[in-house]
Every structure is written in C-alpha cells, then in structure tokens.
Amino acid sequence: IVGAGPTGLFLALVLSRLGIRVRIIDETGAPGTTSRALAMQARTLEFYRQLDIADDVVRRALRLDTVNLWRRGVHAAQVELGAIGQGLSPFPFALIFPQDEHESLLIEKLLALGVTVERRTTLIGLEERPQSVVVREQSGDGAIATCEANYVAGCDGARSLIRRTIGAEFPGGTYEHLFYVADVQARGARMNHELHVMLDEAGFLALFPLLGEGRGRLIGTVRADAVGESELRWEHIDRRPLERIGLEIEQVHWFSTYRVHHRVADRFRRGRVFLLGDAAHIHSPVGGQGMNTGLGDAMNLAWKLAAVLDDRANSDLLDSYEPERIAFARRLVQTTDRVFQAASSESRVAKVVRTGLVPAVVSRVFRTSLGRRFFFRMLSQTGIEYRSSAWSGGEALGAVRAGDRLPWVEPARPDQPDNFTPLRSLDWQVHVYGTPSLDLRSRCSVHQLPLHAFAFDAHAKAAELHDDAVYLVRPDGYLGAVFPASTATGELEEYLAAHGVRTRSANPAG
Numbered sequence: 001i002v003g004a005g006p007t008g009l010f011l012a013l014v015l016s017r018l019g020i021r022v023r024i025i026d027e028t029g030a031p032g033t034t035s036r037a038l039a040m041q042a043r044t045l046e047f048y049r050q051l052d053i054a055d056d057v058v059r060r061a062l063r064l065d066t067v068n069l070w071r072r073g074v075h076a077a078q079v080e081l082g083a084i085g086q087g088l089s090p091f092p093f094a095l096i097f098p099q100d101e102h103e104s105l106l107i108e109k110l111l112a113l114g115v116t117v118e119r120r121t122t123l124i125g126l127e128e129r130p131q132s133v134v135v136r137e138q139s140g141d142g143a144i145a146t147c148e149a150n151y152v153a154g155c156d157g158a159r160s161l162i163r164r165t166i167g168a169e170f171p172g173g174t175y176e177h178l179f180y181v182a183d184v185q186a187r188g189a190r191m192n193h194e195l196h197v198m199l200d201e202a203g204f205l206a207l208f209p210l211l212g213e214g215r216g217r218l219i220g221t222v223r224a225d226a227v228g229e230s231e232l233r234w235e236h237i238d239r240r241p242l243e244r245i246g247l248e249i250e251q252v253h254w255f256s257t258y259r260v261h262h263r264v265a266d267r268f269r270r271g272r273v274f275l276l277g278d279a280a281h282i283h284s285p286v287g288g289q290g291m292n293t294g295l296g297d298a299m300n301l302a303w304k305l306a307a308v309l310d311d312r313a314n315s316d317l318l319d320s321y322e323p324e325r326i327a328f329a330r331r332l333v334q335t336t337d338r339v340f341q342a343a344s345s346e347s348r349v350a351k352v353v354r355t356g357l358v359p360a361v362v363s364r365v366f367r368t369s370l371g372r373r374f375f376f377r378m379l380s381q382t383g384i385e386y387r388s389s390a391w392s393g394g395e396a397l398g399a400v401r402a403g404d405r406l407p408w409v410e411p412a413r414p415d416q417p418d419n420f421t422p423l424r425s426l427d428w429q430v431h432v433y434g435t436p437s438l439d440l441r442s443r444c445s446v447h448q449l450p451l452h453a454f455a456f457d458a459h460a461k462a463a464e465l466h467d468d469a470v471y472l473v474r475p476d477g478y479l480g481a482v483f484p485a486s487t488a489t490g491e492l493e494e495y496l497a498a499h500g501v502r503t504r505s506a507n508p509a510g
C-alpha cells in the first residue's frame with residue numbers, strides 16, 4: 001500500500017483484520033498535523049463499526065447538528081440536522097472529525113495488529129509480472145531496495161505516481177477561483193459549534209466547528225488582486241465575509257491555499273495494481289464526500305483482495321472493483337461540480353439562485369420527512385448501490401435489490417442486537433426477515449454460511465424488506481443477491497458455485 005492517508009491506513013487495517021500481510025509505505029516523515037478533511041459520513045461509520053472502531057470515532061468527534069445560511073450578513077435560513085437519518089442508519093447524524101486525529105486513530109489500531117507505517121519510503125518504480133508486482137523503493141537515506149508483492153494499492157494522492165505508472169489518464173478540470181483553508185482560534189457569536197455558510201456577493205465563506213472553545217475551520221476565497229502574489233498569506237484573504245458575520249480571528253493555527261479540481265481517472269486498475277482515494281478521483285469539497293469516498297474504495301477492495309488471495313472466490317471478483325467504484329466516482333464528480341459551480345459562479349442568475357432561492361428551498365425541504373431522508377441518503381453515502389455489478393444476482397423484490405446496501409433495521413428494543421451486528425464477521429452471510437425454510441438452513445450449514453433470522457416486524461417492513469425473502473450479504477454489507485423464498489435454495493447454490501464463494505469459516509487455511 002503506497003500512501004498512509006486515511007484511505008491507505010483503512011485498507012491496511014481491513015486487510016490485516018482479514019489475515020492478509022501488508023506493507024504500507026509513505027514518503028513523509030510523520031503523520032499529518034493539520035485537519036484537512038473533516039466530515040465523517042454514516043456509511044463510513046457503518047464500515048468502521050464492522051471493525052469495532054466506530055464508537056472510538058463518535059467519542060472523539062463533534063456532532064454537527066445545525067447548518068446556518070447567511071445572505072448579506074443577515075441570517076437567511078437554519079437547517080436542523082440532528083438525527084436526520086433516524087431509522088435509516090445506526091449513525092443517523094453527521095460528524096466533524098479532523099483528518100489528523102482520524103489518521104492517528106487508524107495508526108493506533110494498525111499498531112495493535114503489529115503493522116507499522118514505513119515512513120520516508122518512496123516508491124520509484126514498479127514492474128508487473130504474471131503472479132506478482134516488483135516494487136522499487138527508496139528510503140530516506142537514499143538506499144534503494146526492491147519488494148515483491150501479490151498486489152499494489154496506489155493510495156498516493158492527487159499527484160499519484162502509481163496512476164502515471166499504469167498509464168491512467170486523469171481527465172477533468174480546475175476551477176478558476178483560488179481558495180484558502182485555515183484552522184483558527186476566533187471569537188464571535190458564530191463560534192457556537194454550528195456550521196455557517198455565506199452565500200452572497202461578499203465572497204464565499206464556510207465556517208466549520210471544531211472541538212474546543214473558539215476553534216474553527218474556515219474555507220474562503222483569496223482576494224482577486226492577491227492571486228498573483230508569489231507567497232500567499234492570511235493577509236491576502238477576502239475579509240468581507242468575516243466582517244459581515246462578526247468573526248474576530250485571534251490566531252491562525254494553519255493556513256494554506258488551493259485550487260479545486262474535478263477529475264476521475266479513466267481506469268482504477270491495471271493488472272495487479274489498483275488506484276484508490278485521491279489517486280483515482282478528486283472533486284470539490286461540497287458535502288464532505290472526498291475522504292469518505294476513498295474509505296469506501298478501501299472497503300470495497302480489501303475484502304475482495306483477501307477473498308482471492310485465500311482462494312475463497314473466483315479471481316474475477318477483482319474485476320468488479322473498478323466498475324463498482326468508478327461509476328459512483330463519476331456520478332459524485334458530476335453532482336459536486338454542478339453544486340460547486342452554482343455556489344461559486346459570478347453570473348447574475350447564479351447569485352440570485354444562491355442568495356434567494358437556495359435558503360428558501362433548503363429550509364422548507366428539511367422540514368419534511370421525505371426531504372430529510374433524501375438528503376441523508378445522498379450525503380451519508382448510504383444510497384450507493386452496485387446493482388449493475390457482475391456480482392449482483394438473484395431477482396428484484398420490491399425496492400431492495402442485489403447491489404444495494406443492506407437496509408438497516410432498527411431493533412424492537414434498544415437492548416437487542418440489530419441486523420448490522422453480524423456484519424462484524426467481515427464474511428458472507430444470509431439474512432432472512434421471517435422464517436427460513438429447513439432446506440435453506442441445511443444448505444447454509446453444508447456451506448458453513450452463517451444464517452441470521454430476524455423478525456419480520458414493522459421496522460423490517462419500513463426498511464422495505466420482504467417477508468421470508470433470502471438476502472445474501474457480502475462482507476462489506478452490500479447485497480450480493482436477493483432470492484424469493486420459493487426458489488432460494490437452488491438459486492443460492494447456483495450463485496455460490498458460479499462465483500466460487502466460500503466463507504472464512506469454511507476455509508480455515510485462509
């Protein structure tokens with residue numbers, strides 16, 4: 001694994017938990033100390049729960065309950081998020097968890113498994129062979145060594161050497177505006193642990209809360225007359241938005257400028273080499289999707305690599321990584337591009353939309369149950385689906401289909417385990433909401449395929465699951481197949497045989 005950001009660290013953690021030996025290298029001498037990415041979405045927390053680290057994140061993070069929209073210094077709208085995804089996820093909220101603290105947690109969990117990030121180690125080349133990849137690397141003292149691995153994962157960021165090495169193009173573009181990001185200590189009524197966004201001609205500004213009194217993250221625009229400066233500093237920012245919302249900056253802990261890009265690699269894989277995270281896709285920070293998308297890449301790839309290496313699935317399982325993840329990355333870039341263009345455009349129409357229409361519509365939509373559910377599914381990444389994947393089989397039974405994320409079913413009582421509890425096994429399993437047939441129980445026993453039966457109650461019905469239907473759940477919590485009860489046994493046998501699926505318990509050597 002090349003790159004020890006959140007994507008690479010999480011990939012290493014999942015693979016290690018699945019018993020796969022990994023090396024993770026990074027050219028930097030130490031973990032990052034700045035809070036770049038901030039948002040933690042519900043789907044990421046669901047993945048983290050599978051590894052028993054979600055509670056650690058929730059304890060260390062700041063829950064984001066309120067978003068405020070401002071227009072010309074006047075409060076235009078307030079959106080109460082709260083438990084916006086109630087009934088849809090065990091994590092129905094949004095969290096602020098700075099990237100440096102996030103990386104520290106993942107490194108801590110990796111160390112507990114005996115895996116250490118190899119710092120000041122740079123990949124300088126690789127050679128693909130039929131059964132392996134030979135990597136050339138250079139250590140901090142200039143020594144050059146080679147390493148032979150089964151696979152290589154490029155988690156090495158937007159300027160990825162691995163992406164260039166495998167000949168992948170990175171089509172897209174760059175927005176004209178120059179933005180700044182700063183972690184600050186500040187005073188003012190807006191330092192209230194809520195998110196504040198200014199949408200007017202005074203210049204874009206977003207104030208994100210951080211844990212601690214008076215701590216915040218600012219994202220704004222650099223003054224047009226300062227863009228050509230050789231070394232941009234805090235003094236070059238557009239201060240009008242700060243003044244309009246009455247924000248007094250006491251100290252700037254960290255400051256940087258950047259241009260926003262929107263790009264997706266034209267391939268996420270060549271042979272035994274894979275691209276993940278920013279090496280594969282970059283886009284605007286709208287909605288806090290970037291880091292979470294990279295973590296989704298890692299979860300998708302990790303269990304597939306482990307299954308193929310342990311001979312628990314046909315090798316074409318790895319062929320499903322690119323189409324599953326590249327389709328979502330392309331949709332995400334298109335969506336964030338449209339939103340970002342509307343938020344930053346200088347056109348008269350765009351200004352009217354964001355200063356007048358957006359505050360009015362958003363506040364109304366968030367007051368409705370349907371609107372809140374829609375926004376939660378979109379932002380939380382719980383709506384990502386792989387229905388067109390070659391590994392999605394069975395029949396369409398209502399709203400829930402193969403390739404969808406397994407719907408979360410709220411337990412009847414808080415002290416009862418929910419249907420996500422068995423996902424901690426990181427293994428294939430069968431779910432039935434109702435009564436499994438004796439034949440199904442027998443077939444699952446033969447294949448050592450865990451079978452979990454849950455009551456078909458009001459919560460299961462609300463999740464749009466079908467009574468007695470058979471749901472084959474992948475190790476990452478997505479549905480590999482959905483079968484009606486009447487034909488489930490035979491179709492399940494066909495699916496397992498066609499894809500060479502074996503569980504970890506049925507293949508102890510793995």
